[in-house]
Amino acid sequence: MNSNTVKDLGSKLMNRGHRLILAVSGGRLLSTPFGMPTVELHTVGRKSGLPRSCFLTSPVHDAERIVLVASKGGDDRHPDWYRNLQATPDAGIVINGVTRPVTARTATPDEKARLWPQIVAAYGGYASYQKRTSRDIPVVICETR
Template structure:
């Protein structure tokens, strides 16, 4: 899928990601963790985390809501960008950092990250595609290899706030 197509889909859906992020942050994670994505091909009980990272070019702090899964105690997120031909900025930015902040519901922590490879990657992809079936169409629509990121929880941190993004 061309980046312009992905942008058009985002525009059609309005600022739902911004509204979702605001709800998650303003509630301290009490709201926004589970979202009904059945209207866009997802599941009614889709789990979301927040990631907080430093922009690789700007040096600014950003917070993004992402669908996540849990595999063996690691949080898994998918750098899909809706099947666009380029990686999402958050993914490119975390490549430049050893750790990022993660919030799952009302719990926040610092996390290290890694990308699964080989058989493990295949198994994790299957799991994440089951959690959010549109990932399959996203991968089919682009020639890029959509990255999977495994986040290992570390030390606890304060929950994210609107001021932290």
């Protein structure tokens, strides 16, 4: 088993564990890891066309938009959810128990430059993830439809 397979399996197990803990605790545990709200992102698989979902955090959000960071923990590959959004930008996000239909897009370089200080202020780990990889970690802006 190669290291990418192990990393991907670890991510999937962590996501399932997060889902289980949220369900068992009635949303009380792990609803704001690192002080950021947990969001459940619903996408369409770019290869399968099947519904997909994962749990992420949003370092910046308001009534109009939810910002996600496609860090994958500093991995050199983009996360699957990001590649799914590139293929099909219309998605759904559940935040604070409310489902929002959104359209996702990658932030422009200027938008990312403005958002990045807020993102790192919300969770400093994002800065170390960027240092860990040679890829430019995308910032995704999900705007309410």
